[in-house]
Amino acid sequence: MAGQPLIALPGRHRRRLPPATRAAVVSLLWLAVVVIAPRVTPPPDVRAAALFVHLISMLIGFGAVLFVDWSGILFLAGRRSFGDVLRTAEGALTPTWIGFTGLLGSGLLLSPQVTHLTTIKLLAVLVVGLNGIYAGTLATRLSRFRGYRPPTPLLIQAGLATALSQLAWWTAVIIGYLNSQFL
Numbered sequence: 001m002a003g004q005p006l007i008a009l010p011g012r013h014r015r016r017l018p019p020a021t022r023a024a025v026v027s028l029l030w031l032a033v034v035v036i037a038p039r040v041t042p043p044p045d046v047r048a049a050a051l052f053v054h055l056i057s058m059l060i061g062f063g064a065v066l067f068v069d070w071s072g073i074l075f076l077a078g079r080r081s082f083g084d085v086l087r088t089a090e091g092a093l094t095p096t097w098i099g100f101t102g103l104l105g106s107g108l109l110l111s112p113q114v115t116h117l118t119t120i121k122l123l124a125v126l127v128v129g130l131n132g133i134y135a136g137t138l139a140t141r142l143s144r145f146r147g148y149r150p151p152t153p154l155l156i157q158a159g160l161a162t163a164l165s166q167l168a169w170w171t172a173v174i175i176g177y178l179n180s181q182f183l
Contacts, residue, residue, distance in 0.1 A: 019137050026129040033107050034122055042109045050109035053102055058176075061099015062169050064092035069162055083146045089139050100129055112179070121175035127168040135161045 017025070042050065071088040074080040103125065112118050138158050142150050149155075 019133050022133045022136075023130055026133065027126065029104055030122075030126045030129060033104050037108050037110060037112055038114055040109060041111055046109060047111065050106045053106040054110060057099045057102025057106060058173065059099070060095050061097075061103065062173065064095040064099065065165060065169060068092045068096075069166065072158070072162060082142075082149060086139070086143055086146055093136070096132065100132065115179075117175050117179060121172050121179070124168040124171040124175070128165065128172065131161055131164050131168060135165065 016022075068085075068089045071080055071085045075082055075085045107125075135158075138154070138161055142154060142158060145151075145154075150158075
């Protein structure tokens with residue numbers, strides 16, 4: 001009605017699951033893909049669509065991770081504030097998990113041949129998910145230092161989580177590429 005003040009209603013606040021519960025969910029979803037995917041033989045057009053979704057999911061998830069990591073490098077070089085890094089990480093959270101979830105979902109329809117390389121790739125994907133949960137808990141702790149530089153031990157933990165993330169993502173990407181070329 002005209003003349004009445006607008007009332008701002010508080011937004012829905014989602015309660016996050018504890019990290020152990022999130023890790024269990026990621027592990028169970030990953031295990032379902034590992035068990036089911038080799039037993040599924042989709043028609044070629046469905047497999048082609050799943051491969052497209054897989055590649056797009058990789059682009060979205062890994063692209064978001066790379067962008068956050070680049071922001072962290074700029075912070076270490078003195079070219080961005082720590083608040084900038086936190087805002088970048090917060091903004092990348094949803095695309096990162098959309099990409100990861102898309103990888104798992106599309107992976108169900110890719111009928112991977114189980115080889116040593118595929119096993120390493122699958123383990124790398126699990127590490128990406130579990131490390132992502134750990135990185136999220138670190139981000140929560142780091143957000144308390146939005147206005148100034150966090151303690152060095154916390155930055156070291158964030159750096160190690162970042163290095164592990166990069167190692168796992170690149171392992172999955174390279175093995176995925178090798179599998180597509182030689183299997």
